Amino acid sequence: MDLATAVEAGARGLLLGVGALTPGHVLMLAIGCLLLFLGIRKGFEPLLLVPIGFGAILVNIPLAGLMEPGGVLRTFYDAGVLTEIFPILIFIGIGAMTDFGPLLENPRILLLGAAGQFGIFLTLLLALLLKFSLVEAVAIGIIGACDGPTAIYVASKYAPHLLGAVSVAAYSYMSLVPLIQPPIMRALTTESEKRVVMGSVQRSAAPTAKLVFPIATTIVTSIIAPLGTPLMGMVMLGNLLKEAGAVERLRLASQNEIANIVTLLLGISIGATMGADRFLRVETLMVLALGFIAIGLDTATGVLFGKLMCALPVWPRLRGSATTRRTTSSCTPWAPTPGGRSARSWPRPSCSRS
Amino acid sequence: MIGSELTLGLTLAVIGMGGTLLSLWLLSLLIVLLKRLFPLDKEGAAGPG
Numbered sequence: 001m002d003l004a005t006a007v008e009a010g011a012r013g014l015l016l017g018v019g020a021l022t023p024g025h026v027l028m029l030a031i032g033c034l035l036l037f038l039g040i041r042k043g044f045e046p047l048l049l050v051p052i053g054f055g056a057i058l059v060n061i062p063l064a065g066l067m068e069p070g071g072v073l074r075t076f077y078d079a080g081v082l083t084e085i086f087p088i089l090i091f092i093g094i095g096a097m098t099d100f101g102p103l104l105e106n107p108r109i110l111l112l113g114a115a116g117q118f119g120i121f122l123t124l125l126l127a128l129l130l131k132f133s134l135v136e137a138v139a140i141g142i143i144g145a146c147d148g149p150t151a152i153y154v155a156s157k158y159a160p161h162l163l164g165a166v167s168v169a170a171y172s173y174m175s176l177v178p179l180i181q182p183p184i185m186r187a188l189t190t191e192s193e194k195r196v197v198m199g200s201v202q203r204s205a206a207p208t209a210k211l212v213f214p215i216a217t218t219i220v221t222s223i224i225a226p227l228g229t230p231l232m233g234m235v236m237l238g239n240l241l242k243e244a245g246a247v248e249r250l251r252l253a254s255q256n257e258i259a260n261i262v263t264l265l266l267g268i269s270i271g272a273t274m275g276a277d278r279f280l281r282v283e284t285l286m287v288l289a290l291g292f293i294a295i296g297l298d299t300a301t302g303v304l305f306g307k308l309m310c311a312l313p314v315w316p317r318l319r320g321s322a323t324t325r326r327t328t329s330s331c332t333p334w335a336p337t338p339g340g341r342s343a344r345s346w347p348r349p350s351c352s353r354s
Numbered sequence: 355m356i357g358s359e360l361t362l363g364l365t366l367a368v369i370g371m372g373g374t375l376l377s378l379w380l381l382s383l384l385i386v387l388l389k390r391l392f393p394l395d396k397e398g399a400a401g402p403g
Contacts, residue, residue, distance in 0.1 A: 125363030
C-alpha cells in the first residue's frame with residue numbers, strides 16, 4: 001500500500017461517522033442538548049435531565065454502538081432498567097429522605113392525594129381510545145402520578161419501548177408543575193377559596209408511631225396490592241432506616257451514595273433509550289401530549305375533590321384548606337426534593353381566611 | 355371497537371379509583387390506630403428531660 005492509498009483509507013475511516021449521520025441523529029443530538037440546557041441552566045430536575053440528556057447524545061453518535069449488544073449503555077440498561085433494579089433502589093433513597101410525620105399528623109389528607117390519581121385513569125382511558133395497547137396505556141397514564149421513579153418503574157415493567165418518552169414527559173412536566181397547575185387552580189376556585197390561608201404543622205407523631213408506620217404499611221398495602229410490594233416495600237425500608245436511628249450508615253448510604261449512583265446510571269440508561277430510530281415516532285409525541293393531559297386532569301380532579309372536602313362537614317379539620325392544599329398533595333405525596341427534604345408538607349389547616 | 359376500549363377504560367378507572375380510595379382509607383385507619391397506640395403526649399412526657 002502506497003502512502004496516498006493509506007491516507008485515503010484513513011480519511012475515509014475518519015469520515016465514516018459523518019457519512020452515517022442522519023437528520024434523525026442530528027435532531028436527537030439537539031434534543032439531548034436541549035435536555036442538558038433545561039437541566040443545567042434552567043434547573044429543571046437536573047439530577048436526571050443531565051444524565052438523560054447526555055445519554056441521548058451518546059446513543060445518537062453514529063457507529064458508536066453503545067446500545068448494541070455488549071455496548072456499555074446496553075449493559076447498564078439490561079442490568080438496571082429491564083430488571084427494574086434501578087428504580088427500585090431509587091425508592092429506598094426516597095423512603096430514607098421522607099418524613100411521614102405530617103402525614104401521620106393528619107391522615108385524612110391521603111384522600112386528596114387519591115383524588116389526584118383520577119388523572120392517571122382518565123389518561124389511561126384516552127390512551128386506549130388512541131389505540132395504544134393496555135400495557136402502553138398504563139405506562140402513559142402513570143405520568144399523572146407526578147412521580148418520576150414510579151413512571152420509570154411502571155414503564156420499564158410494562159412498556160420498555162416507551163421508557164424514554166414516558167420518563168422525559170414525567171420529569172419535564174414535574175418541573176413545569178409551577179407553570180401547569182396555577183392556571184387550572186385559578187380557573188376552578190372561587191375568590192373566597194383563593195383567600196384561604198393554610199396553617200402549619202402544630203406537632204408531629206410519636207417516634208414509636210413513626211417507627212412502626214413503615215412496617216405496618218408495608219404489610220397492609222402489600223397484602224392489598226401484592227404487585228406493588230417492590231415499590232412500597234423499598235420506600236418503607238428506606239423510611240425504616242431513617243426512623244430506626246440504629247442504622248445511620250445504611251440510612252446515609254441510601255440517602256446519598258446509593259441514590260446518587262443509581263440516579264446517574266438510571267438517567268444514562270433512560271437517555272440510551274432515546275435513539276433516533278426509537279424516539280422519533282408519532283407515538284412519542286402522543287405520549288408527551290397525553291402526559292401533559294394526565295397532569296392537567298390530575299390537577300383538576302384534585303382541586304375539585306378539595307372543593308368537595310371543603311363543602312362537606314364530615315372533614316371539619318380540612319374545611320377551608322383542602323383546595324389550596326391541592327398543590328402539595330394531589331401528586332404522589334411522599335416524593336422528596338433532591339436536597340433530601342420532603343417536597344410535600346401537609347400542615348394542619350388553620351381554616352382562617354384573610 | 356371503540357366501545358369496547360371505552361368500556362375497558364371506564365371499568366379500569368372505576369375499579370382503579372375505587373381501589374385507590376379504599377386502600378388509602380384503610381391506610382388512614384392504620385395511621386389513626388398507630389396514633390392511638392402510640393400517642394405523642396405519652397411519649398413526649400417520657401422523653402428526654
